[in-house]
Amino acid sequence: LSPPPAEKVIDNFENRLGYAVPMTMMVLVAITGLMLEGARINAQHPDFTEWAYLGRQLAKIEGALGAGAMYHRVLWIVHVILVFGLLFCFPFTKLRHLFFAPTNLFFRSLKPRGRLAPIKDFENAETFGVSQVEQYTWKQLLDMASCLECGRCTINCPTVNTGKTLNPKFLVVEQREHLLQKAPFLLAQKAAAATGATELPQYTGPDMITEVATEEAVWGCTTCGWCEEGCPVGIEHIQRIVDMRRHDVLMESRFPQEATSAFKGIENQGNPWGLAQEKRADWANGLEIPEMAELADPSDIDVLYWVGCAGSYDERNQKVSRSFAGLMKQAGVKFAILGKEEMCTGDPARRLGNEYLYATVAGQNVETLNRYKPRRIITQCPHCFHNLKNEYPDFGGNYQVMHEAEFLDELIQAGRLKLRNPINERITYHDPCYMARHNRQWDGARNALRAIPGTQVEDVDQSKNRTFCCGAGGGCMWKEEHEGTRINQKRFDQLSVANPETLAVGCPFCMTMMEDALKSRSLEDQMRVRDLIEIVAESTEPPSK
Numbered sequence: 001l002s003p004p005p006a007e008k009v010i011d012n013f014e015n016r017l018g019y020a021v022p023m024t025m026m027v028l029v030a031i032t033g034l035m036l037e038g039a040r041i042n043a044q045h046p047d048f049t050e051w052a053y054l055g056r057q058l059a060k061i062e063g064a065l066g067a068g069a070m071y072h073r074v075l076w077i078v079h080v081i082l083v084f085g086l087l088f089c090f091p092f093t094k095l096r097h098l099f100f101a102p103t104n105l106f107f108r109s110l111k112p113r114g115r116l117a118p119i120k121d122f123e124n125a126e127t128f129g130v131s132q133v134e135q136y137t138w139k140q141l142l143d144m145a146s147c148l149e150c151g152r153c154t155i156n157c158p159t160v161n162t163g164k165t166l167n168p169k170f171l172v173v174e175q176r177e178h179l180l181q182k183a184p185f186l187l188a189q190k191a192a193a194a195t196g197a198t199e200l201p202q203y204t205g206p207d208m209i210t211e212v213a214t215e216e217a218v219w220g221c222t223t224c225g226w227c228e229e230g231c232p233v234g235i236e237h238i239q240r241i242v243d244m245r246r247h248d249v250l251m252e253s254r255f256p257q258e259a260t261s262a263f264k265g266i267e268n269q270g271n272p273w274g275l276a277q278e279k280r281a282d283w284a285n286g287l288e289i290p291e292m293a294e295l296a297d298p299s300d301i302d303v304l305y306w307v308g309c310a311g312s313y314d315e316r317n318q319k320v321s322r323s324f325a326g327l328m329k330q331a332g333v334k335f336a337i338l339g340k341e342e343m344c345t346g347d348p349a350r351r352l353g354n355e356y357l358y359a360t361v362a363g364q365n366v367e368t369l370n371r372y373k374p375r376r377i378i379t380q381c382p383h384c385f386h387n388l389k390n391e392y393p394d395f396g397g398n399y400q401v402m403h404e405a406e407f408l409d410e411l412i413q414a415g416r417l418k419l420r421n422p423i424n425e426r427i428t429y430h431d432p433c434y435m436a437r438h439n440r441q442w443d444g445a446r447n448a449l450r451a452i453p454g455t456q457v458e459d460v461d462q463s464k465n466r467t468f469c470c471g472a473g474g475g476c477m478w479k480e481e482h483e484g485t486r487i488n489q490k491r492f493d494q495l496s497v498a499n500p501e502t503l504a505v506g507c508p509f510c511m512t513m514m515e516d517a518l519k520s521r522s523l524e525d526q527m528r529v530r531d532l533i534e535i536v537a538e539s540t541e542p543p544s545k
Contacts, residue, residue, distance in 0.1 A: 022095045025086040032079040038062050039072035097148050101233040104146035107139055108234035113225050114438035115390045116242055119355050129246030129353065133179045133208050134186055136240065143235040144176035153227035153237065156462060158469040158491075159220045163484030166220035168227035168237050171213055175240075178212045181205060209244050216483065218244045219256055223351050223474035224433040229465060245353025259352050262478040267357055270343035271309040272478055281339035283311070283318040287325055291339035292372050303328070303335040304374035306388065308381040309344050310508030316515070317380075317508040323537040324380060324404065330540055331416035335378075341368050345387040352475035359395070362387070366397035380404045380533065382434035382507050383473070390439075403435055405506050408536055409444035412451050419539040422454035427535070428500035429457065430491070430514060431467035432507035440465065445506055445532050452539040458498040468494055472509035492517035496527075503529045 038058030040046070062071070090096055109115075119128055130136055151169050159166040185203040192200045206212050218241060227237040248254045265274030281291065289305075292298050305328070311321040328335050343361050350358035369377075377399050379385045389401040402410075411417045429445050436442045442464040449457050462468040471487030481487065492514060495503055503518070505511050514529045 022086060022089050022093045025082060025089065029079070029082045029086055032075065032082060034058055035062070036075050036079050039067060039075050042067065043069050043072040094149065097146055097233065100142060100146040101148065104142050105234045107142065109236060112386070112390045112439055113228055114223060114238055114386065114434065116239055116350060118359065118394045119246070122356060122359065127247070128250040128355065129248070130243035131209055131247040131251065133175060133182060136243070140236070140240050141179065143240070144172055144179060146233045147172050147176065147235060148233060149173060150232065152230040152232060153235070155230055156226040156466060156468055158222055158224060158471060158487045162487050162490050164220050165214060165216035165483060171217055172235060172237065174212050175208065178206070178208055209248065213244060218248065219479070220483070221474050222469045222471060222476050222487070224469035225437045226469070229437055242351065242353060246355050249353035250356060255352065256479040258479040259475065262348050262352070262475070263354055263357060266344050266346065266349050266361060270361065271313060272344060272348050273309065273313055275313050277340055280312045280342060281337060283307070283321050284325065284337065287322065289325055290336045292336050293339070293341060295336060298336070298372045301334050301336045302375060303333055304372070304377045305335045305337050306377050306379045306384055307337055307342065308379060308384045308508065311380055314508060314512070317511060320380060320508070320511070320531040320533050324533045327408070327417060327533065327537055327540065331411045338368065345384050347383040347387050348475045348478055351473070362392060362395045366392055366395045369397055369399065374399065377401045378404065378407050380508065380531070382432040383509070386434045386438055403441065403444070403506065404533055405435070405444035405448065406441060408532065409447045412448055417536065417540055419452050419536070421539045421541050423452050423535065423539055424454035425501040426456045426458055426499065427502045427504050428460060428495050428498040429504045429532070430470070430495055430510055431464055432505070432510055433467060433469050433473055435506060436464050436467045445504070448532060448536055449504060452535065458500060460494055460498050462494050470510045470513040472513050477509050488513035488517045489520065492521070501527060502535065503527060504532050504535055505529060506532045
């Protein structure tokens, strides 16, 4: 890992001390402790000294040099001063994590990883998001103090591995340094305000977003969650980055130009492509799939199939939607769709910082779902799954939600889907970040694939909770990569190590990114990218004659 640019390293007390002072003091404490043991042996002549190997030797040397009781007292005082000096310097050096890290782990969030906190009061809030370091919550500031600088957050970080500006380790360290530099001004302002002063001290240092973090870092994150998966002290990076995006979007109208069309599409047509809302159910033409609004009694339906924007509008993923509908019919599942009543869950808008737009569409979706009260919601998109299950409760929507992989596994285990057609292929499954890492679900897909006769499922090292992002998360599906190499190319290379004949995915975004990588390498004749649903559907078809 290359260090951050020199001009971005803020000089402060901690940087001057670094590790040198506390490590030196540790050595001095150890040495004076041994010397003190030797002096104690000479001064008090204790009976039990068999195990004091070094102490006995030092006692002989000190005795030969004429060290007596006064030497013992002086050395004891010096040793105690060094011990207390070592303890005192801990909070002001990089070893502060010895105190802060256990505290940070104790207060870490127990909710699903990647779950974002809402802005609670849009009407009365004076500002949205975070532009000043002091606006972060106490837990986010504790995160900064707890960083070990070990670099584990960078091991599978897609931006670090593809040569982009964002490095989660450097970002949290630079924000911490910025906080330490700004702290005297904040304390001076507080003291001045307490005295009733009309003019408060003003901070004239670097801007946190544009100069400390930099816009490239703020907008580079895919919210894949590896930084939080790898962190040994429970630092939560994603919320901190999205908070800066929220300020950029809602307060400054400053965001990647490519995101404009996605925002407008969600706002006007309920999908990031901006296609007509009336055509959302066109993919189901001829399949005789009921819509919830057409049912006399919606409670008769076992499953509400949440198709999602990609499954409704994207031509490639429409095939997956049709296959999924066919599988549910084979299994005798009573299901329906919302049709034109379904809107984007708002995930791209939220991850790109447009929390107001997210709250709008989330509220509309919750109102629709609460009207029908579905028993279960099944999604083929992990992002829809994550929002419906983990984030809609903040807006009054509490639902039982399942992803396609877990639902297919359930149907196969119950014997409702008969996998009779062998597929003699080597298959590697690419785990979506929002299922495997954020929601700890990866067994269902593999169970379903292994239940198919003839399949050989091969995993790579970067699988399950260690999966590597496809590059589309965090709203990055709707913006271009202007730095380094493409993330989907890196992920495709990792998966190719298993030499699969079929690359299985469980996410519409992953489908698009992996197919793009496959075509860019001109490997269509050697490998194919298919959704888990399509593979299961092929096995349920009658054997070809």
